[in-house]
Amino acid sequence: xxxxxxxxxxxxxxxxxxxxxxxxxxxxxxxxxxxxxxxxxxxxxxxxxxxxxxxxxxxxxxxxxxxxxxxxxxxxxxxxxxxxxxxxxxxxxxxxxxxxxxxxxxxxxxxxxxxxxxxxxxxxxxxxxxxxxxxxxxxxxxxxxxxxxxxxxxxxxxxxxxxxxxxxxxxxxxxxxxxxxxxxxxxxxxxxxxxxxxxxxxxxxxxxxxxxxxxxxxxxxxxxxxxxxxxxxxxxxxxxxxxxxxxxxxxxxxxxxxxxxxxxxxxxxxxxxxxxxxxxxxxxxxxxxxxxxxxxxxxxxxxxxxxxxxxxxxxxxxxxxxxxxxxxxxxxxxxxxxxxxxxxxxxxxxxxxxxxxxxxxxxxxxxxxxxxxxxxxxxxxxxxxxxxxxxxxxxxxxxxxxxxxxxxxxxxxxxxxxxxxxxxxxxxxxxxxxx
Numbered sequence: 342x343x344x345x346x347x348x349x350x351x352x353x354x355x356x357x358x359x360x361x362x363x364x365x366x367x368x369x370x371x372x373x374x375x376x377x378x379x380x381x382x383x384x385x386x387x388x389x390x391x392x393x394x395x396x397x398x399x400x401x402x403x404x405x406x407x408x409x410x411x412x413x414x415x416x417x418x419x420x421x422x423x424x425x426x427x428x429x430x431x432x433x434x435x436x437x438x439x440x441x442x443x444x445x446x447x448x449x450x451x452x453x454x455x456x457x458x459x460x461x462x463x464x465x466x467x468x469x470x471x472x473x474x475x476x477x478x479x480x481x482x483x484x485x486x487x488x489x490x491x492x493x494x495x496x497x498x499x500x501x502x503x504x505x506x507x508x509x510x511x512x513x514x515x516x517x518x519x520x521x522x523x524x525x526x527x528x529x530x531x532x533x534x535x536x537x538x539x540x541x542x543x544x545x546x547x548x549x550x551x552x553x554x555x556x557x558x559x560x561x562x563x564x565x566x567x568x569x570x571x572x573x574x575x576x577x578x579x580x581x582x583x584x585x586x587x588x589x590x591x592x593x594x595x596x597x598x599x600x601x602x603x604x605x606x607x608x609x610x611x612x613x614x615x616x617x618x619x620x621x622x623x624x625x626x627x628x629x630x631x632x633x634x635x636x637x638x639x640x641x642x643x644x645x646x647x648x649x650x651x652x653x654x655x656x657x658x659x660x661x662x663x664x665x666x667x668x669x670x671x672x673x674x675x676x677x678x679x680x681x682x683x684x685x686x687x688x689x690x691x692x693x694x695x696x697x698x699x700x701x702x703x704x705x706x707x708x709x710x711x712x713x714x715x716x717x718x719x720x721x722x723x724x725x726x727x728x729x730x731x732x733x734x735x736x737x738x739x740x741x742x743x744x745x746x747x748x749x750x751x752x753x754x755x756x757x758x759x760x761x762x763x764x765x766x767x768x769x770x771x772x773x774x775x776x
Contacts, residue, residue: 367495369541370479371502373437376537377475378506379514379530380444381409384465386514387523394523395457408462410719412469417712420474421481421704429482429704430546432474434538440471441534448524476711481704484696492693497634500685500692504626511619575699575706575763583756584695585710590749591654591687592714593721594742598684600722602677605735610670621674622681629682633690653690654750657683658743665736691753699763721745 384391385406392402424432447464454460479499483492510530517525575581606618633652660679668676695710696703721741728737 363491366545367498369537369545370433370495370499371505373433373537373541374475374479374499374502375506375509376437376441376530376534377472378503379510380440380534381468381472382507382510383444383514383526383530384409384447384461386510387518387526390518390523391451391457391461395451397458401458405458405461405465407719408465409469410715412466413473414469414712414715416470416473417477417708417715418705419708421477421702421706421708424474424478424481424704425485425702429478429480429485430541432478433482434541434546436471436474436478437534437538437541440468441531441538443468443471443531444527444534445531447527447531473711474708477704477708480692480696480707483693484700484703492696493636494634496692497630497685501627501630504623504630504685508620508623508627511623571763572702575702578698578762579756580698580758580760580762581706583752584691584698585713587654587691587749587753587757588687588695588710589713589717590745590752591684591691592711593717594745595684596715596718597721597725597738597742598677598681601725601729601738605738606673609735610673613670618674618677622678625678625682626685630685633686636686651750651754652683653686654746654753658746658750661739661743661746664739694757694759697759698761700761701763 388402388406391397397405420432420436443464447461450460450464451457479496483495487495510526514526514530517529602622603619606613610618657680660676660683663676664673664680691710692707695707699706725738725741728741729735
């Protein structure tokens with residue numbers, strides 16, 4: 342009896358340590374995503390001041406801002422592939438150190454280059470390349486080291502860092518811009534990102550040995566290696582195609598809302614306070630994302646796999662359609678906040694489903710999804726601008742968003758599964774542990 346009691350105590354201590362480590366990693370990844378968006382949004386915040394400083398036209402400013410997304414498309418699959426082999430936490434660390442340094446050096450490149458427009462376009466393109474590995478690495482890390490019942494909460498919590506980062510840089514960045522100039526925004530956000538990477542390496546990875554070696558890249562990694570034939574078989578699975586199409590629809594509609602909502606409010610309510618419609622929706626999105634994670638874990642325990650996407654794409658479309666009518670400013674803010682809040686449910690919906698379908702290559706598969714989403718998002722943003730000019734009405738844009746969302750939802754409801762499809766079911770072995 343004494344032996345059993347001591348063993349139970351040791352098990353309890355081990356479980357307590359695992360839970361503590363899991364909480365620490367969750368907070369660290371949340372902070373990393375927050376800093377990712379602080380660095381990403383630094384340029385849009387400073388674009389007006391930089392355009393005045395370097396005499397950029399609207400077209401040139403748009404070229405600088407848009408170059409990020411072209412770079413962002415190209416490293417999604419590569420980032421996920423490397424993460425599946427060497428570990429997502431290592432790729433996150435290296436990329437954060439790189440894009441943090443790039444952010445901090447941006448003002449120096451702008452001032453010391455004879456053609457600032459060229460140096461800033463190249464810098465933003467490189468930022469996109471370096472930040473493109475972030476979310477595929479998160480998906481890989483989550484699929485390999487997080488138990489299935491907790492993936493929804495982790496992904497939604499870490500995903501809320503994007504909204505938190507947008508809020509932080511929007512408030513603190515605007516203040517630094519007014520007091521110390523646009524350079525300070527890049528210096529602070531970049532150096533904080535490098536500091537985050539250093540602390541992660543020093544205290545969580547213990548700073549032991551090289552982070553990535555040629556041997557580790559050549560090995561098969563912690564999960565089974567898929568051949569080209571297996572990849573072809575994977576993409577023939579209806580559930581895999583459904584998750585890609587659904588993510589494509591989700592990402593493209595989110596990019597469209599993110600890009601055009603400020604203009605919508607300026608055109609429709611010219612006398613409204615800008616901080617209201619730029620802040621309130623993100624304040625709603627943060628708790629909504631956290632709630633969606635808790636709901637996802639509960640639904641998974643009950644056997645549900647589609648409810649999160651129903652809220653994210655179905656219910657949100659109802660509020661998007663309501664924006665087509667004649668609204669007062671408070672109602673418009675309320676409907677937009679509801680739309681953005683419900684959209685966050687995709688973090689614990691389709692983003693988690695890919696880890697159920699193919700845990701052995703979740704990072705690479707998520708990279709494929711994100712690449713498709715980024716390309717379609719850019720195209721849909723441009724097409725929405727064409728619709729606004731051609732019709733002179735915002736209703737056409739909101740109707741387009743609703744149609745795309747409902748198409749993605751119908752695809753997901755028809756073909757989505759939670760069954761693993763990357764290897765034969767007879768060969769599945771579960772090794773999920775707490776991070």
